[in-house]
Amino acid sequence: MSGRASGLALRLVLCLALVTAVLTACSGDDTDEPVRLRVLASPDLAVLTPLLGELKEATGVDLRLDVRSDAETKAPDRDRYDLAWLSSDRYLRLTAESAVRGLQRTATMTSPVVVGLAPDVARKLRAGVPGGRLTWADIADAAATGTVRFGMADPRHSASGLAALVGVATAAAGTGGTLRPEDVSCDRLRGFRSGQTLTAETGPALVDSYVDHQDRANALITYESDLLALNATDRLDDPLEVVRPEDGMVLADFPLLLLDPSRRAAYDEVTEWLQRDSTQQKIMQRALRRPVSTTVTREQQLREPVGNALYFPDRLTVIEALLADYGDPNRRAADQVVFLLDFSGSMRGDRMTGLREAFADLSGADSTASGKFTRFYRGERLTVLRFGGRVLEEKTVTVTGPKDLKTLADTVARGGYGDATAVWSALDHGYRTAARELAAEPDRSVSLVLMTDGENNAGLTYEEFVRHHKALPAAVRTGVPTYPVHFGEADAGELRRAAAQTGGRMVDAAHSSLSKAFKEIRGCH
Amino acid sequence: MPANRPARPATEEPRLTVSRPPRRRLRRALALALPVPVIGLVLLVAGGNLLLPLRQVVTIEAKMASKRDFFQDPEVERLLMKHGFRVHITSMGSREIANQDFEGYDVVFPSGQPAADLISRERAEANRPALLYRPFVSPIVLATYRNYAEALSDHGVAKPQQVPGGRPMYYTLDMTAFVKLTREGRRWNDIGIERQGVHNSNKILAQTSDICESNSAGTYLGLVAFVENKNDAPNDETEAAAVAQEIKPLLVEQGLPGSERAETYLSPDGQSIAPISVIYEHQFLSHQIRHQAQKGGTDDERVLLYPSTRFVTEPQLVALTGDGARLGELVSEDPELQHRAMELGFRARNTNSGTSGNTAGDELIEFLTERHIPVPTTSANDTRAVLPPLPLLEQMIKTVGDCPERKGDVK
Known part of the structure; x- marks a missing residue:
């Protein structure tokens, strides 16, 4: 109570001080002060930095992204940040439940984790499968034989890596349901894993690594948006063919979380702006992610069906078993x-x-x-x-x-x-x-x-x-x-x-x- | 819990008196608004713009879940503004609303009776009784897509409600048979979804939002419990515990619950993300009404499964302050707002009539018919589900969802 009261007093003093200092700064309606919010951001969000100027112009809210590679796997420091903007908060919902439960949460865009294959590999794999419809099992099989050599972000640090791991493990268990502890008591991903030749701590770093080592890999498992964006550049010898595995995918919804409830008014402004069709359009064009708005006309390549979403495990023990078995992608002992x-x-x-x-x-x-x-x-x-x-x-x-x-x-x-x-x-x-x-x-x-x-x-x-x-x-x-x-x-x-x-x-x-x-x-x- | 003011009867509050003393619950609004008149006066000298900042509108601080659909509707916002209200919404699941502090809020509006009961029970214990308003009702439904409904229909689990000269928009779902499919671990491919041009090897189930947080998920739990308990709500703790264990595997199979169900359902990728979502009827109807108005026809791909065992949810607006009570009264009584609720797909109900006759339902039928939107039929043969008493439902929710303790549980 007294904390609130003194907070009020402080704000009054501050605002009155502002009134006398710069008259125009406080004019307008409710949100009159320029508001600066500290945002813990996963590297997947850095691509949107150029839009933040427009956000500031439109709403007066200045988002300062602090891009951190461990944003998606480490409980957010609520003293340092007002908001968190991640590609997915699933890992935190399981590992840091008390830290993220009940937070205001707004999905800002979506992208599934899919497989990008070099054209010759895609052709070869499709030829061996009825109807050419590839599954995670086909990818695992080709990884075991050395036909597919893939890059994937480290699931211990990145949500895209974890989503890929859950996707392939769910397919390996083959129950059609969510992974239970008994489904992960055996590590069935050894063959799949043997095909991993590249890794990185984050999605963007993985993309860079792939560009630099196209001789060492011919496949990339990551967000659809990363593959489409990479294909749109001239950084690749051959564009990657986007394969959405028939047995399912895990979808990221890039949530914006309100860590400090006292910044609620500014958060509302930001989410309102982010959900506007004009903004969604820009996000789609810049990041090639799927709009959450139902009224934005999607670009051709984002009209492909997203693929069946796999049920994501809700038990930490399952995730821990998967991560322990998967181990360190950089250190593989036979x-x-x-x-x-x-x-x-x-x-x-x-x-x-x-x-x-x-x-x-x-x-x-x-x-x-x-x-x-x-x-x-x-x-x-x-x-x-x-x-x-x-x-x-x-x-x-x-x-x-x-x-x-x-x-x-x-x-x-x-x-x-x-x-x-x-x-x-x-x-x-x-x-x-x-x-x-x-x-x-x-x-x-x-x-x-x-x-x-x-x-x-x-x-x-x-x-x-x-x-x-x-x-x-x-x-x-x-x-x-x-x-x-x-x-x-x-x-x-x-x-x-x-x-x-x-x-x-x-x-x-x-x-x-x-x-x-x-x-x-x-x-x- | 910090001290709170007792709710005062609406009559004690004079309407929009400028000189009304500042109240503690408006602290936050005041922190922002108080400097404005000061600036306004200063600016009057500079720019002469005095009127706007001084306009008197009461901002209601509200916590609500899916019923924000109503309060965020532009027409409802306009009507409320006409009566001097602006509603500032913090959105979260209904049970989560009951779990958190109400300090600083004028109203909370959980989507169903259980969460409202939790709140009013707690307020009563603290000797700060709250006023309840029930402006409208809406049945719990399973929203799906035509392919999936047809596959269930071919398999004999759903039955289309025939409409003359069109494809069915509504199906009646045999809940016992449907739950059996989930229990047996049957997958969509097993019941011939491929004949509908879709391939899906996921298990057949209805996805809900977080059972620990949301009313629709808790209600669906109650519905499944009723069906699995041979059309009877569990009557005592032992029975509730047994039924909860029995149905837990059915409800946790979806894993980590996704975000807002209705939004997901209506999104272009909805069918891929969740073939069946547990939502409220009004969310579906308002989509169809909007679709009809904007595109001149209904959305033919999205259809509803009405559980053969029906349950109508009663969202309850809990007024915690005098202003809150005035808002509750307004949305329950005002003919324009009640009519707008119907246009948003709610089954309005008039709390005035002691008999609470179901004439509002007829109005909805008329409204849909006028707009060439098929009308769902309720068969007299349908069973009406009964939820277990609140303490038992709470116990079952905690068992099934492994939910953290509520704030009131540990004293």
């Missing part, structure tokens, strides 16, 4: 999977056919969306270890192209069956391989897949394996999970215990196929 495959006699026939099909599917033969997200990808390191009563063969490749995948297929296709089943000796061997690989590259993420169709009848007992496992270096013991695939006559109880012991999870292939079981595991390591 992942490694060691497949321990039972080649005892009982695997002959249909079971072996199923195993070979599973490997073919993971090598790109599976054309379903989930298959495209979980396939082997460029840079991934893969070990196939065949075992019977002992280790029959061990082969490791780093995927650089089809020839490496063929090497793997050949290894799996080779006959030579063992006459016994030494499950725990094989797993023990697998851990020694993992330990060696981790020692060579400590950042690498390594996991084991243990596929067996029978009970252990040779080599180490389960208890002996556990003793060996407990003696492993901590990084191997706690960081390398085993995913057993239960199949045929294998002992489900023991396999489940081994999974629990190593931090993995057993997957049952008894009632589905090995191919499905492998897909389920992929990304969970």
